[in-house]
Amino acid sequence: EVQLVESGGGLVLPGGSxxxxxxxxxxxxxxxxxxxxxxxxxxxxxxxxxxKKDGSEKYYxxxxxxxxxxxxxxxxNSLFLQMNSLRVEDTAVYYCAKDSGRKLTAFDYxxxxxxxxxSS
Amino acid sequence: xxxMTQSPxxxxxxxxxxxxxTCRASQRISSYLNWYQQKLGKAPKLLIYDASSLQSxxxxxxxxxxxxxDFTLTISSLQPEDFATYYCQQSYTIPLTFGxxxxxxxx
Numbered sequence: 001e002v003q004l005v006e007s008g009g010g011l012v013l014p015g016g017s018x019x020x021x022x023x024x025x026x027x028x029x030x031x032x033x034x035x036x037x038x039x040x041x042x043x044x045x046x047x048x049x050x051x052k053k054d055g056s057e058k059y060y061x062x063x064x065x066x067x068x069x070x071x072x073x074x075x076x077n078s079l080f081l082q083m084n085s086l087r088v089e090d091t092a093v094y095y096c097a098k099d100s101g102r103k104l105t106a107f108d109y110x111x112x113x114x115x116x117x118x119s120s
Numbered sequence: 121x122x123x124m125t126q127s128p129x130x131x132x133x134x135x136x137x138x139x140x141x142t143c144r145a146s147q148r149i150s151s152y153l154n155w156y157q158q159k160l161g162k163a164p165k166l167l168i169y170d171a172s173s174l175q176s177x178x179x180x181x182x183x184x185x186x187x188x189x190d191f192t193l194t195i196s197s198l199q200p201e202d203f204a205t206y207y208c209q210q211s212y213t214i215p216l217t218f219g220x221x222x223x224x225x226x227x
Contacts (some may be wrong), residue, residue, distance in 0.1 A: 037164075045156075045164065045207055047216040048175065059214045069194075095163055106154035111216045112162035 002026040002109045004096050009114030016086050019113055022079040022096030030054070030074035033099035035107055036081050038092035046092075049081065051064075052097070057103075063088075086118045122146050122210050126219035132227040139195040141222045143208035148188045155184055155193045158221075165185035167206075169195065174177045198224070 008020040022034070036048040049060045049070040058070050069082040079096050094114050097107035124145035133139050143153065150173040156164040166175045168184035171191060181196040195202055195207040203226055 044221045045218040047218065097169045100169060104152065104213065104216065106166050106169035108166050108218060113163055
């Protein structure tokens with residue numbers, strides 16, 4: 001059974017940093033692109049970033065580029081999102097998701113989400 | 121960026137009704153369109169990928185159609201467990217973008 005479990009959420013001050021982790025199991029982690037999607041309270045879904053199977057390609061939404069860094073450790077079946085210079089508008093539930101196959105594709109499995117609250 | 125526009129933003133329907141949700145892309149995206157269902161407090165669930173392919177395990181009452189800029193998600197006979205919010209998502213180009221969602225409520 002495919003499982004994705006996020007950790008590392010919490011409350012952080014504006015301008016602060018936080019690192020999210022996502023642990024994958026039940027599939028060959030190194031064979032799939034992985035993605036971060038976020039959802040602000042009461043709002044819709046927003047793609048944040050994705051990373052190639054071997055970590056050699058990374059893409060970001062404009063609003064986080066230069067502040068967030070996506071990475072992965074295939075030996076530990078783990079995906080990460082380092083978030084720096086956090087803003088109030090980054091407050092959201094962050095989901096990690098497994099890409100279903102090719103580079104740009106649907107997300108066939110999702111984690112339960114980790115809440116990040118940026119507030120003073 | 122490609123803008124995805126869903127309509128309606130919400131609808132009320134009864135069990136057994138046929139429900140149709142539309143999604144329009146701001147430019148042509150071939151068939152690179154996916155549909156998700158999200159229930160309150162839960163992660164989204166993939167229903168349809170590449171416009172019309174049913175994800176494994178998803179009931180056959182869900183179907184998708186369209187190509188280019190206009191797409192449709194249809195629920196042939198609404199069931200109690202289908203009351204949720206539905207999102208479309210284009211996987212044609214970066215940044216990947218979602219529609220604003222359609223909330224399906226009980227009439």
